[in-house]
Amino acid sequence: xxxxxxxxxxxxxxxxxxxxxxxxxxxxxxxxxxxxxxxxxxxxxxxxxxxxxxxxxxxxxxxxxxxxxxxxxxxxxxxxxxxxxxxxxxxxxxxxxxxxxxxxxxxxxxxxxxxxxxxxxxxxxxxxxxxxxxxxxxxxxxxxxxxxxxxxxxxxxxxxxxxxxxxxxxxxxxxxxxxxxxxxxxxxxxxxxxxxxxxxxxxxxxxxxxxxxxxxxxxxxxxxxxxxxxxxxxxxxxxxxxxxxxxx
Amino acid sequence: xxxxxxxxxxxxxxxxxxxxxxxxxxxxxxxxxxxxxxxxxxxxxxxxxxxxxxxxxxxxxxxxxxxxxxxxxxxxxxxxxxxxxxxxxxxxxxxxxxxxxxxxxxxxxxxxxxxxxxxxxxxxxxxxxxxxxxxxxxxxxxxxxxxxxxxxxxxxxxxxxxxxxxxxxxxxxxxxxxxxxxxxxxxxxxxxxxxxxxxxxxxxxxxxxxxxxxxxxxxxxxxxxxxxxxxxxxxxxxxxxxxxxxxxxxxxxxxxxxxxxxxxxxxxxxxxxxxx
Numbered sequence: 001x002x003x004x005x006x007x008x009x010x011x012x013x014x015x016x017x018x019x020x021x022x023x024x025x026x027x028x029x030x031x032x033x034x035x036x037x038x039x040x041x042x043x044x045x046x047x048x049x050x051x052x053x054x055x056x057x058x059x060x061x062x063x064x065x066x067x068x069x070x071x072x073x074x075x076x077x078x079x080x081x082x083x084x085x086x087x088x089x090x091x092x093x094x095x096x097x098x099x100x101x102x103x104x105x106x107x108x109x110x111x112x113x114x115x116x117x118x119x120x121x122x123x124x125x126x127x128x129x130x131x132x133x134x135x136x137x138x139x140x141x142x143x144x145x146x147x148x149x150x151x152x153x154x155x156x157x158x159x160x161x162x163x164x165x166x167x168x169x170x171x172x173x174x175x176x177x178x179x180x181x182x183x184x185x186x187x188x189x190x191x192x193x194x195x196x197x198x199x200x201x202x203x204x205x206x207x208x209x210x211x212x213x214x215x216x217x218x219x220x221x222x223x224x225x226x227x228x229x230x231x232x233x234x235x236x237x238x239x240x241x242x243x244x245x246x247x248x
Numbered sequence: 249x250x251x252x253x254x255x256x257x258x259x260x261x262x263x264x265x266x267x268x269x270x271x272x273x274x275x276x277x278x279x280x281x282x283x284x285x286x287x288x289x290x291x292x293x294x295x296x297x298x299x300x301x302x303x304x305x306x307x308x309x310x311x312x313x314x315x316x317x318x319x320x321x322x323x324x325x326x327x328x329x330x331x332x333x334x335x336x337x338x339x340x341x342x343x344x345x346x347x348x349x350x351x352x353x354x355x356x357x358x359x360x361x362x363x364x365x366x367x368x369x370x371x372x373x374x375x376x377x378x379x380x381x382x383x384x385x386x387x388x389x390x391x392x393x394x395x396x397x398x399x400x401x402x403x404x405x406x407x408x409x410x411x412x413x414x415x416x417x418x419x420x421x422x423x424x425x426x427x428x429x430x431x432x433x434x435x436x437x438x439x440x441x442x443x444x445x446x447x448x449x450x451x452x453x454x455x456x457x458x459x460x461x462x463x464x465x466x467x468x469x470x471x472x473x474x475x476x477x478x479x480x481x482x483x484x485x486x487x488x489x490x491x492x493x494x495x496x497x498x499x500x501x502x503x504x505x506x507x508x509x510x511x512x513x514x515x516x517x518x519x520x521x522x523x524x
Contacts, residue, residue, distance in 0.1 A: 067420070090440035094498035097368040149419040157318050179357035 002242065003036065005076075007069075009054035011041030011129065014211045017241050019125065021107060022066045023054040025204030029070055029093035031240040034196045035173075037076035044131045048108050066204075081196050087193050092198040095183070095190075098176060105150050106173030107209060109166060110219055116239060117214040174222045181226040195236065207233050258342040260328065270303045270325045272296070273311045279307060283473050286375040289321040289332055292463025296323075297501040298456045309396035318432045327452055339456050347457045355452060356423075359459045362444065362451070366459075369437035370466045372422060373430050381415040381427055382478055435483045438467075442487035449496065456497070463490075464497045516517045 007030070009023030018024045018041075030037045042053065048113050052064040056072065063069050074081075081089060126142070127135040155165045180202060189195045190202065209219050210233050224230060274289040275281040281289070289305075303323065308314065315322040315331040322331030323339075328453045330339045340346070348359060378389050393409060395400025409461050417423045422430070441463060450456045451463070467490055482492055 055477050086443040087446065090443040091358065091361070093436065093440045094358070094365040094444075097365040098361040101364045101368055145419075151420040152416045179360060182353040183357045185354070 003059045005035065005056060005058040006040060007037045007056050007136060008040045008042060008053055010126075011043075013125065014213060015237065016207055016211050017214060017232055019208055020053065020205045021208055024207055025066050025200050026054050026056070026069050028195075028236065028240065029073065029080060029197060029200035032080035032200060033080040035076070036071050042129055044129065066201075070175070070200075075239065080194075080200070083194065084191055086197060088196075092196065096201050098179070099201055102176035102238075103205055104174045105154055105169040106219055107205060108146040108150060108167060108212065110209065110216070111212075112143040113150065114214075114216050114218050120145055121212065121219075122216055148215075170218060173219055177206075177219075177223055177226055181194045181229050184228050184232060186228065189232070195240075199232075200237070202237050203233060207237070257328070258338075262342045264326050264343075266301050266345075267326055268302060270323060271306045272303045272321050272323050273306050273308055273314060274321045275311050276307045276309055278398060278404060280392055281307075282389060282392060283469060283475070284371060284440065285320050286473065287314075287371070287374065287466040287469040288333065290318070290469055291462045292321050292323070292336055294464050294497060294501060295333065295337065295347075295458055295461035296340075297323070297348055299340060301345060301392060303341065313340065333462060348423055348452075348456065351452060351457070352354075359452065360456055361464055362441070362459050363439060364480060366462050366466060369433050370470075372417075372420070373434045374466070375413055375416070376422055376425070376430050377427075377480065378422070378474070379410050380417055385410065387476060409413065429484060431479055435486070438484055438487050438490060442490050445489055445493060447489065449493075455495070460497065461495075464494055467491075468494045468498065499509060507514070 007023075007026060009026065010018050010020035011017045012024075016024065017027055017039075027037075027039065029035075037056075054064070054069065056063045056069045058072075061072070063072050073079075077113055081092070084092070085151065110117060112118055123139045123143075126139045130138050150169065151162075152166065154169055155162075159165045161166055180238075183191060187193075190198045205221065206229060208231060214220070272289070275285060278512065292306065293303070311320050311322070312318060316329055317331045319332050322329055323336060325339075327340070337410055339386050348356060351359065358497075369502060379385060389410075390403070390406045393406040395402075396402075414423065425433075444450055450460045452459075467484055470484050471491065471494060473481075474482075
């Protein structure tokens with residue numbers, strides 16, 4: 001518990017502490033559970049890790065995926081799910097699976113595959129934070145991986161063209177957002193008045209869609225109609241990240 | 249498919265009642281079908297039994313290629329062909345039968361979330377075990393998958409499928425997992441399902457829904473299929489309420505049906521044929 005913990009992750013913009021959904025999830029969980037993390041955003045130096053971000057380094061342990069990082073934090077007694085019942089813990093896993101299956105493809109598409117968004121926003125932003133000449137290669141690689149993932153998981157028959165796959169994944173994402181909105185209802189967080197792991201994951205996935213200004217924004221427009229989800233993101237930003245909403 | 253095409257399909261579906269000769273296609277029970285496909289097929293059979301819709305199970309070696317989406321099982325109803333549980337549930341709903349109408353919005357969201365959990369963790373773990381664990385691949389999957397075809401077609405088809413599945417595993421980040429980690433994930437998933445089920449007879453108390461059908465399909469298949477080791481089924485057996493749940497659904501919906509399509513008989517014969 002006394003060992004200092006360092007988190008390397010992508011930085012933020014548009015009022016967010018990070019643009020990367022997984023980095024944002026880990027940062028939000030750390031705030032909710034009170035874990036003292038030093039956050040190092042990836043910058044132009046060569047010493048910060050670029051692959052498998054976010055990465056948590058604590059003494060000699062290096063941990064790389066959000067689920068594993070959260071498990072590690074829980075073992076160190078930083079547990080945001082302390083007051084949840086067994087059923088609520090099960091619900092957490094189920095909703096996280098829903099996010100990964102239904103929302104993540106559309107999120108990846110909006111950031112990395114949609115040509116206008118990628119060329120005018122995502123690529124310049126990430127390239128400016130990666131040292132040359134890696135900045136010429138790494139954003140392209142991330143974009144190809146995103147497209148690969150979308151096509152391999154959602155692109156089989158009877159959907160034969162990329163436009164059909166896109167239509168399907170956006171439809172699924174909008175349905176997922178509607179389901180989340182119904183589940184949240186009027187409460188402040190998903191399980192009562194204190195934020196938990198599920199809130200961290202939902203915030204991590206929703207906030208980039210909500211805040212980043214893209215040219216093509218169909219998902220953002222749908223999200224803005226679900227006012228309780230927007231209120232949820234804004235509450236977490238003002239309470240836990242102490243950034244003003246009007247930035248960017 | 250596009251919204252217009254979907255609406256059109258729904259209209260066609262709604263026009264006719266459920267016929268007597270509806271058929272469900274899967275691969276050959278004894279020699280060919282694999283764990284994940286058997287689970288999917290059993291889930292659809294359970295769902296149709298719960299809706300009281302008669303269907304006969306037809307086994308064909310090329311079922312995967314006949315299916316419109318490349319996945320089994322698929323049903324042939326009237327002159328329409330629909331594959332996989334999700335679209336089949338919607339198709340059946342268009343015909344006026346639904347198991348989840350009585351749920352409120354929050355419960356429907358929960359049901360969808362748990363179905364994604366099963367697909368995300370259990371199905372992916374089954375695929376990993378079948379296609380990425382070298383021992384299982386050599387001893388069970390390759391011999392079974394290509395068994396209806398002559399050499400060298402049988403090896404070519406199964407290598408092709410293995411390559412496809414491994415690509416997918418790599419894309420979603422499961423390629424780097426070890427078998428122990430995958431079994432851990434299965435355990436976590438079963439724990440979540442067990443905690444959600446609690447002491448109720450079904451996931452949404454008194455009435456079964458498509459979630460119950462899906463969970464039954466996967467858990468029953470895991471419990472009754474013999475693989476190289478028993479580790480996978482042991483993970484499920486740790487949770488008594490899940491095994492009781494499977495037994496209850498088997499007794500209520502499958503026993504007393506002595507047709508060839510009986511799920512219990514087919515699963516047990518799969519078990520016998522895997523014993524070496």
